[in-house]
Amino acid sequence: MRYSGFRVIAEALTGHKGWKPVWRDPEPQPAYDYIIVGGGGHGLATAYYLAKEFKQARIAVLEKGYLGGGNVGRNTTIIRSNYLLDGNEPFYEFSLKLWEGLEQDFNYNAMVSQRGIINLIHTDAQRDAFTRRGNGMILNGADAEMLSRDQVRALYPFLNFDNARFPIKGALMQRRGGTVRHDAVAWGYARGADMRGVDLIQNCEVTGMRIENGRIRGVETSRGFIGAGKVGVAVAGSSSKVMAHAGMRLPIESHVLQAFVSEGLKPFINGVMTFGAGHFYVSQSDKGGLVFGGDIDGYNSYAQRGNLPVIEDVAEGGMALMPAIGRARLLRTWGGIMDMSMDGSPIIDKTHIEGLYFNGGWCYGGFKATPASGWCFAHLLAKDEPHKTATAYRFDRFLKGLMIDEKGQGAQPNLH
Amino acid sequence: MIINHPILGPRDAQEFVYLGDANLINRPDGMTAGIEAFHDYLYNRDNPAGAHRELWYHEQGDRSWLVVTRNTLTHEILKVELARDVAKAQGRSK
């Protein structure tokens, strides 16, 4: 069923009786060519591109809970490709380009909205670092520009320009950055995959892997054994748990990241901004809520909830930047489990087990990566070689000393 | 969170700085171990969903490094030890 404005009008006039289920609920078949473990954004995108772009069939996505229930359902919805390092920037720019055509591609309005992102600058050293980054972005085909303090003020006059502890001196801006309605991304990919014959199997938890002679044969699940030619794992947050079924230890720790939304307010923040002197970033949703966040809590956790110090720290950053939000109210906080990798960058790679592939380590950058991650993982699964924008995302980069460490923090995941 | 410091009693975790898996105590000897051993030591993690032994530093307190055994699913803290004692018990010296 194709979605369009005409269809909405036609259905409205006939009592909405014609809308069909967005996806089926199939029973698992005994075996598939491809099993994608994880029905979050990356897993669904992988299945979608595997079917659509790489013309593969007999694909299943196994999800232990509900579709889109991973970090695609609990993030701050930002898209951008303002990365510093060559290992990252081509990939994220590829992702941003996919975002730009996504809705027409999968015929679902995910509200991709490129209202611009600014990274505020407070010191000369920051300006130098952001200049390096902006130039790297442009060399990678992305857009970047440097805003003066006055230009920032024209965009957001209510920021603290006059009484700030760390004065705003300018900003690096990427106009193509923005936000996307996060749940709709999962639903759009799920619908598109389902339409192409992918079996989306909810409430199906992988409990083991059958590996014979160094080759994967299938997965044990809460709904029985399912055979597979290739298994791709995309379960960020739970990567260590799932890959332990294959006896692997990963360069990843699971940490909690809290996110925040305020009550709905009349629009006053158009784009996305990050505070350069505190841990705070914010945008305003199409419903009016301020969506914001800051640092991860900083300790290993699978609890999907955080603690008070980070909430206070984020609020302090917000108030320092925007003293006008004092009377806005925080409505809801929630926590997601982040796959924090050892250099802050992801892994999309084969494993030493034939037919077993891994996609994870997204830290808190996973949402914006969804389309490219799915595409590149599908590429790897279908062709057994990395996509050209993801060649750096290998397991062995730590052994070889080829870390992709955007923040320069070293092998300490909670600092990335 | 509250960490029951072995010397000072219960203290707010906000006073501490987190490092990570207490296996970081077991640093190989650089004169005998090579890149592979150090790679495994520094980069790979068990990352368990459950009891996790981890290093915390009481930066805004008495500057002790602690080994805290904490359940990563519930955040329940099961045990707190001075990291120096743990390290010595594991054979570390000079």
Added chain:
Amino acid sequence: MANTWKSLTALGHEEAQVVAIGPYQITERCDVVLASLALRRGQDAAFAAAAHKLGLPLPSASTHAAGPVFSAFWATPEMWFVEADFASHEDIVAHLKPAFGEAASITEQTDAWVRFDVTGAPLAALFERLTNLDLSSLPDGFASRTVIEHLGVYLIRRSASAVVLYGPRSSAQGLLHALEVTAKSVI
């Protein structure tokens, strides 16, 4: 050789400041010297003997103890902060070193800190807005590092209405500001 240097207090004045807000008094103290005193490995006996000879108390964790010349509070395992009178002991290391010799590592700390004595009325209502230490249920003589206004501060409870704070000297004004604002909000 005695020196004739003019000093500034941590708050940047020639004389120590006293601020009164309602019943509370916040007094900057410049007349106390401070040194860290740490036990060297295996020197326990010599260390204890030297302390004993000086009448220098070595209180247990979370505690401050007064002595005739030297007072001390616990800082970290095997390390104490030693207090003495500025007028007589300005170069405190020179006083301690001969006694401890190689049994201790001693470092002058006087000017790393600003000291405020907060007094005048029961202080629990004030400090419950500043620190997570449960001041009202702590014993007199309790000493601990804590966080006040993002700053690492040693807090010593002398009594229910007398508290000593050692905060980072470079942020003396910020610490005082926090004390003042809070005092005004509770009176």
Added chain:
Amino acid sequence: MKQSNRISGGQIDRSTSLHFTFDGRSYLGHAGDTLASALLANGVRLMGRSFKYHRPRGPLSAGSEEPNALVHLRTGARQEPNTRATVAELFDGLHATSQNAWPSLRFDSMAINDRLNSFFTAGFYYKTFMWPAAFWEKIYEPIIRRAAGLGALSKEEDPDEYDKGFLHCDILVIGAGPAGLMAALTAGRAGARVILADEDFRMGGRLNAETYEVGGMAGADWASAAVAELMSMPHVRLMLRTTIVGAFDHGIYSAVERVSDHLAVPAAGKPRQTLWRIYSKRAILAGGATERPIAFENNDRPGIMLAGAVRAYANRWGVAAGDRVAIFTNNDDGLRTARDLQAKGVDVAAVIDSRQGGDLLAGIRHLQGAQVIDSSGRLGLRSVTVRLASGATETISCSALGVSGGWNPNVNITSHHRSRPEWRSDIAAFVPGAGGPAGLTAAGAASGALSTHGALATGQAQALAALADLGKAATAGELPRAEDAPIAISPLWYVHEGKGRAWIDQQNDVTVKDVKLAHQENFTAVEHLKRYTTLGMATDQGKTGNVLGIAIMAELTGQSIPATGTTIYRPPYTPVAMGALAGRSRGREFKPFRLTPSHKWAAEQGAVFVEVGNWLRTQWVPKAGETTWRESVDREVLATRRSVGICDVTTLGKIDIQGTDAGAFLDKVYANTFSTLAVGKCRYGLMLREDGIVFDDGTTARMGPHEYVMTTTTANAVTVFRHLEYCRQVLWPDLDVQIISTTEAWAQFSVAGPNARRLLQKIVDQDISDAAFPYMGAGNITIGGLRGRLFRISFSGELAYEIAVPTRYGDAMIRKLMAAGAEFDAIVYGTEALGVMRIEKGHVAGGELNGQSTALNMGLGKMVSKKKDSIGMVLSQREGMNRDDGYRLVGVKPVDPKGSISAGSHFMEIGAPVELASDGGWLTSKVFSPHLGCDIALGYLKAGDQKIGRKMRAVNFLTKTDTIVEIVSPHFFDPEGERLRG
């Protein structure tokens, strides 16, 4: 200004009249009123508009669960959007205005959405606005965004102060209704330290809204007596207007005390609100229950309320919800409202009871087996249409309808740790499930004990259990007598009749139809239902609507309610002002300032300061006649290189390292060797992380056989100290080494330039000639009798020293240095000149020490000794970090001296296409060198050590500059180091 709906009784102070305005009209209310009760007393039902359809709305509730009656409270910079009129305490001079309506609340143009509702179903926007592609961002989305939100911020700085604090208790009791009061009394009488917090401005909870007796007296009176007894206990703290908003680990709760929200403006020096962090050993949730509506067509009109709210307005506030009130119920509690209204003389039009059988109410038209199927009245209820048991319909005129669909225990806080509530079919409600916050139990209605007796009994029992846990002796006293009526409920979630919309989530305009559509499209998982329809995502987090939505989905799928599941409540319990969460840390107080010892002197000189971390450092010191910062900086550099300059370098981290193993320890933490350093000498040290990347650098001096003084960069002072403690305690616990920071203990000044020694010799008591104090010498000295330290080290490339005195003498020291330097025209230089000189000399700093670079990258590869084990030594040898074509530090200058270059520019080969493949690296730091008369920079260039002398381009797309540069040695100035040894 007549309070036409004010009736007798209630806990308001009729002797105190309060003036207030709503949408510009003036009204009178009384002390004890809320804005909602006062407006209702004045006959005002219409208070807001819904989010999507802009439907006219009045209050649904009388408490914090309110989804509809949201207003702008106050004006100007204090305007507070989305304030629930039902909990806004009335004060004299209160100004409130309606929100989300234009041009007025009564005539809202956006109500056109209501007419178009058949297009605006759940998720309609996912299916449209995709064609043409460019229209989404240019046309559709801007329209949607303009309509977004409810209330508006003023966009001005919040003028009020906020505070924070920390409280400790044995038992925290959340909610001061009958269960909470009983729990607090039990715990308090046993001598436990108790905090009793309630969000209301009057303790007693539901007892204030009911007519029951407790212990032989009116419930509200019993509550007052209990409060009085608790107030007499010094170990019990009663916290009014205080909402427990979040449960965190290990007994920590966050609470917001609204200190001044009931006042026109806060009293001088007082905060508006205080955020408390409460450390509890045990906690008892006695947060009561929230009534839920029954969905039927047009069930959202102003005047349609929860039956318990109608009762509360009558009993607590002396307000009739309307002149003629009907009740629609599926349980006995609805009947109470009818009885209480009848007793107050309010005209009860009818009780429409969906249940069959049982006793009929006396003196009230009690229609059993009947349902409300529709209502009328655009801006306020006029009538309801009832399907009678006989099958006939009847229109009953009324201006208010009280609806009771049963009560939901307020389990919210028990699910803050993601514990899922459990279904109890006997009361048709969710109760707290297992796995809630450790140490937290529930009592009273929050636990499902919905009678007054049940509340008292469970309050007492949970307090006794908590006391027993804590080892405190206590005895169960006799409980006061109270009603113990059973819950007689026959679930009815929505009226199946009718083709129109029946609201579930009133604020977000989620209707039964939306749930049906979600089901039809297979969004049946409860999380899908929530996300697809936005059920429960409004400012009330679905307190009144969620259970309805789940129950309807259960009915549609044929699953049970527990099998359908439930979404979980997230903190905070009610929305919290951002200001309260930030407390005092805002504006200039966001982070503490750190001031250098020479700050006062520098300020007197008119110095310009710059934030370096939390430090304020002198950036440059302008002199009269200088119009640009460059003039000042150039002068400072030239004056230093010509004669002598002075710079406050106190901010560099200083760590005293002592002990018999101090040298061995330094050998482990530094890549190079320190154990062989002679006493009285210092050495540049390079510190790596374990991954072989450079962590920090600085000079470390050996002051005695077992005493070293380490310096760190300003930025890393704290992290290096932490790392040293880690090495000392965790990696090598038997080393005899003790460390302590002395950063702030010493005021340290760099004295640099050809006349540095001459200047210092004037004030230092000892001989510091080159022979007596050679390059890289270090030692204790005296200066006019004052103990000090001297280090002969140079960052500028000049003959230079760093001299330190106890910090209290820092101000005197800078004055003494300037006085002694007068004959040499000594100047003070700031961080800018410092930067110029270090780049002229090729020293790495922030831009190069970026956490991504190796010693090899910096041209310092030979410093990493492989003869000993040190942190980072092994992993620095990985192949990827040792490539010949890797980045190397180089110097850069424009071929045309007038050419401009900037840090962050990228290197490109001349003639190569501007693309990623041509990217050779980047410029890390750039300054103007007055010595060389041109811009100079450092940079990381691929295989840079092989490209010295080459010409390349430095391209900055952001400033659109493209400059031909020459790659040179990073040591621009005195590469042989003759000056610093002079």
